[in-house]
Amino acid sequence: MKIHSRLAVCSLASLTLLLGACSSSPEQSEDHSATSETTRSASADSASFPRDIQVGDNSVHIESEPQRIVVASTDGASVLADLIEPERIIATPDIGDKTPSQATKITGSAHVDPEQLLSFKPDLVVLTSRHGQEKDASELLKQAGVPTVSFASSAWSKIDSIEDNIRILGQATGAEEKADEIIGQMEQKRNEVTSNLKRDHKPRVMILMARGGTKMLMPANTLLNGLVREAGGSAVIDEVGSQGVTPADPEVIAQLKPDVILISDHKQKAQAEFKELLENPALADVPAIKNKQVKYLPENTTGASSGSRCVEGLKTVAEDIGTL
Template sequence: MKRNLFIVSSILCIAIFLIGCGSTDGTNTEEAKDGNKVETAEDKNTQDFPVTIEHDGEEITINEKPENILPLSLDVTEILLELVDPSRVVAISSSVEDEHLSTHTEKAEEIPNRVSTAAYIDPEEVLAYETDLLLLTKMHGQEEDASSILSEIDLPIITFETMGTLAQFMENIEVIGQAVGETEKAAELIEQMENDITAIQGKIPEDQDAPSVLVLSEVGAGTGPFMMGPGNISYDLIQLAGATPAVDQIGLEGSTPASIEQVMKMDPDYIFLLDFFGNGEEDFTELSENPGWGSLQAIENDRVKLLDVKYLMNPNVEVIKGLEIMVDWIYGLE
């Protein structure tokens, strides 16, 4: 009898030991009874490398998950910092520190290195950071040249065209998510943006005529105000808000320096003034002090709003908030 009890106890001890060895702490892959692997939390967040990305008619192969990523344009930096920890970003441009331009000023403080923008890129500077993925947007002739120079370096490089619509912005979130091994985060971000857009557009009155909206902004130091036209994301936001871009009335094909004569010709229902440098309405003095400015219906009806550039002109996730601000304001929903 004692012998039988001993045998049973031994079997139970061995079983418990085996169960303990087979248990998982959430970091190993379990196997189901049918022999198929069960996906754990870590497996779900892990993307296999190498990956080959098809983008803009090219194939870019990334052999290992990038840990030293260098974004050379503000818009790609905005996307990147939505998807990865700042520790994986080796350097950024100083524009990310500006709260008027960027949505990630706090994360910028965690990244110690600063780099020239894509317009003035130095290949030696790129190599010095031991970069394993380079991201940049082609917006100027210098950036086109930089892209050609960097293509001679043995380094994964993804270049983007100007992100002139929300659809293009979200497409590039997907591309960058795949490149940095964060496809799930990218998909979740895109889904959230799409849901937010749908909810905002659901507030637009169906029985109201589409108002005309003009966006004025500087585009750099000393440029003076520009009338933002096709090719800038603000143009797309106006349309998503169910409004009409005022620049369509003068056949504007792209953003161009503002003149009081053209603004008077458009005579928009609403005007957004975008604050690029934190100077408020001061940067629009030349326009506002012209006698013709006071004759605009937007001025007479007090329909001028000042916003930071990041909400309407720079591609980032906060343009969704900019879209909501626009819809609430122009349809009197505030």
């Protein structure tokens, strides 16, 4: 289904300046022998360096276990906060309750300054390339001899991708066993949801978001749309065929007729931001609005920065769209 009237599509670049948001990175594994049949000791982890890890199409050489890690994106920061000791993270964006207290707070991937990152004298930098400046920063960091794990912007859009990234960062930091433990816990929770989904019901779901006063349909390659698909719903953004920003125009919403509307509750302001739009008389007969199926979802479990919490988001989404 294509929407032709009043469907303004902006460039993907303009979206990513508004979003901190996220398909999959290739899973790579290395065989590092354990020193016992139980948990490998920290000294054994350290002894497994130097090592080369694969991140997408790039190989990253890491000489020794990193102790001065700078992370320049909230998605990577959320994963590292679960994987390693907080004192090893020396600079990070704010990720709420998981932010290491002693780390210097930086603005994150929307404003990556390679000189600032280098000033911390890092032995590992982690970032996600959402804008051109991150790609430039990644190249400059490599030229300076700093090992840099740079994820593609699409690498945080579904649970499989996030698990791949946890494995990669586990390899990069010598925390493979912790990574496996986290993924095992995620899979257990994930299976508890997917094994109980109602497969005879496939609601059509629209996801809305607001950034800087602009209301829009959340793009197809974001985690929340990925969670909708895994939870057994149909993401209506897939019908639009847009690769950029689709404004949340009343005519577009009325034509798409979603059964459920999910709204990303950015900074817990979404109800106020969307009140006028949802009360527009032109939307009165939209099934989601007529049947009071409009839900607000927290970003800490359904956004790209949710890390391992994304499986909690999967359960919330399934419950909200009526498949669980």
